[in-house]
Amino acid sequence: MAFDLSSITRGKRLRAPKIVVYGPPKIGKSTFAASAPSAVGILTEEGLDNIDVAAFPVAKTYEDVLAAITTLANDAHEFNSVFVDSLDWLEPLILGKICRENGVDNIEKIGYGKGYIMADDLWRKFFDHLDGLRNNRGMTIVCIAHEQINKVRNPTLSEDYDAYSLKLNKRAVAIISEWADIIGFASHEVMVRSVESGFNQKETKAITTGARKLHVNPHPAYVAGNRYGMADTSLSWAAFQQGLSAAMTAPTLTT
Template sequence: MAFNITSGPTATAQKVVLYGVEGIGKSTFASQFPNAVFIDIEGSTSNMDVMRMPSPRSWQMIMDEVEDVKQRQICQTLIIDSGDWAERKCKEHLAVLGKWTDSTNDYGAKYVSLEKEFGQLVNKLSDVVEVGINVVVTAHAKLKKKEEPDQMGAYDRYQLKMEDKTGAMLKEWADMVLFANYETTIVTDSKTNSKKATGGQRVMFAAHHPGWDAKNRHNLPDKLPLDFGAIAHIFQKQVTPPVQTQPPVEQPQQEQVTAATTVETPQENNFGREPNIIDPAIPKELAQLMSVNEVTEEEIRRLVAEKGFRPYEMPVKDYPDDLIQGGLVAQWDKIFTEIKAKRAY
């Protein structure tokens, strides 16, 4: 079998890992990516005006939400906030299965299970990238002693606040690993010989250094300001189709005379559907799902009343939290499917 050879860039979406010290603004930076939607596992976006999926309460819910983004393609960038909190949910899931314990006598079996299970999430994120959606995974940083075999002594080094195997997997998967930190300068007083730190500008590093992990595939400078504008050009590139090294073989064509026919394509009848105005008092998570899917409050009330949960006359904003979060938001795919089945255009 002969295979075509292509040349030129082929990536249409980027895989980014952004980690840094606590409070430096990782979530704020991530929110500046194009048309971003968060899967906020740690609750860091509570005071931010961003689009987010329902806060996942389990490892399976994280997997389901990633799959939902891939299937519905509702954004240009998916943010996992954060990778180390996702790993924590993964450990909780394995603990229920008896595959993650505090015991140190399992010969490392729990770390093998963690690597395998977390790898399923990484594979799902790759599937999201395949459909043209950027993926950004944030993470916290930790300091760890590093000792090189050919060097005298050890030194501190920043790395992902994750287990070694899962952290390494995430770094290998990414196109860019960016490390965010405060840049400080030590100034020595010549008279008193005392030292003090000055500066504190927020920066990000895009290249490997003995003191941290970082990389990129876009020839970025080693150090940049912690500002999305410094990397925005990467996400504005229009990738041209790959060029074939061999022209396709021309097939002989027979002249055919066909009668022109006009096929009328049925179109969705939107007559009579008014603009979808959502009550601002409806909880934001449900309101976002209604807005994205163009679901009206009347459709929600009708379905809830048919199921006997609440009377039709009750406004959605007055529904109890357990009905909104557990009955509507958490089961949105099922709810939306039933609503679509009842629509009569």
Template sequence: MNISTGVIVSAQKVVLYGSEGIGKSTFASCFPDPIFIDTEGSTKKLNVKRMDKPTSWTMLKEQIKYIIAHPELCSTLVVDTIDWAEQLCIDDICARANKKGIEDFGYGNGYVYEKEEIGRFLNLLDEVIAKNINVVLTAHAQLRKFEQPDEMGAYDRWELKLGKKTSSQISPLIKEWADMVLFANYKTITVFNEKTQKYKAQGGQRVMYTTHNPCWDAKNRDGLPEEIPFDFSSIAHVIPDFKKSVPQPTTTVDRGDFEEIIDNTAETDKPIETQQKTKPANETINPKIAKPLADLMNASGVTEKMLRETIALQGYFPESTPIENYPADFVEYVVSIWDKVLASIKENNDLPFNY
């Protein structure tokens, strides 16, 4: 049994939410060496590193696994936004069960399946944290009427803009997972005009809240002030960067050895015939194939012929059937179990469709 004491310095899990257009993506771009998984295409105007826009839940998870396998690519992984990613998750769950919507499962089971899948997603992000890479999840905010059971009346409060019926399950899960939950908003004050007998809003400064309030959710574990300017410099001192460049050690060469190297180089400085090995270009995927499936095929290096052969082995469609002619629900199912499809292609095993 190992017992440790003291502060453990690790990568940070940050959730940042706020209204649309307030600058969440720009703020996230200030984190150390970020790379974006842009689920909604909001980083087009930013000069940042980004992966292809995920068109399926499977593709999103594969991109995260790629970062885990190649931690040298970045110091911060940004999923922008988690509420758009949630819709990919719901589509994936419905495709696997051949359902039209999350409520088709009955008895609220669809929401339970989503909560379990989001839990596995957060576990995958924990593997990113284990590689000393910060993780930032951005989200939109929504106003919801809230009524406390021990008080009379109701009031508005800001919450993560997740599914209307899933927010009571998914939102707490994400907030519990995070080390820091930040709420960005415009600070306004109301001034009463005696002439018009009306109130007028003034201000509009962008600020960020770091602690809980009856009107919003926020938290931090670093003793940050309750209200700080919406600028990365306000939290930069608590965000680690484990990928800072380390000066390379310099090597010294003895002069005698150096002169000997020059002499040997002069003798062997002759052209050497080498055989250039060229890698064949990847086969172009038919643009008529559904984009979520085409994206996975491109990322995995799977050709149309390889996929058609695998599908034909199960007896669903003849090998000569073009992939673009597959039914839409069948394609969605293939996307949802892509890991198994890929394993079957590589190992030539039976594909457990159960479609």
């Protein structure tokens, strides 16, 4: 391809999004991903028995995962979306491959964190394969993960604080954060109220409203963000798609 002035284009590039959704168990992450248009699942864990969606058999090795992606890349099919359930069960498959190749039974035995550094290449290869599905087949990508609470050190504050993040090694989280167009934290909507606890005392209790939210904007309490200027939404594919479409087609503001 010749790169000269005639090759320059302008405008928003509307491509299928690369989405990561994480949150607590049983909140509906798999249902959300399976609701993507014409979806097919690449599974690293059990848990889709009660969801009517096409899926490959549960992958037992890292090579199984890449084989499923390669099948979608090369074979004729009518799937428009693919979801990986889940990234935190994919991580042991990645570490297991490294252990086999280095003749150890535990990643820590490689020493000095070298095993996790080796894992970076396998994570990037995995996401490169998913990029191929997005770029060459126009498929929407959804990756699911569970959550954990990490201690955040902020040099601008006098004290550290807790925040939700993906249940993965921090090196993997950094790679995922760079790759994804959208990282959404799924949670139950919670309100607090004061109630009488006796002896003229009150205590604060958390009460769920029953609604489930998908937070896609940065917040000190959790890892999240998106490249479209999209607002937080309900944890349903219909609401998510509506919000994403509005953000992707919104006119660019100029000053």
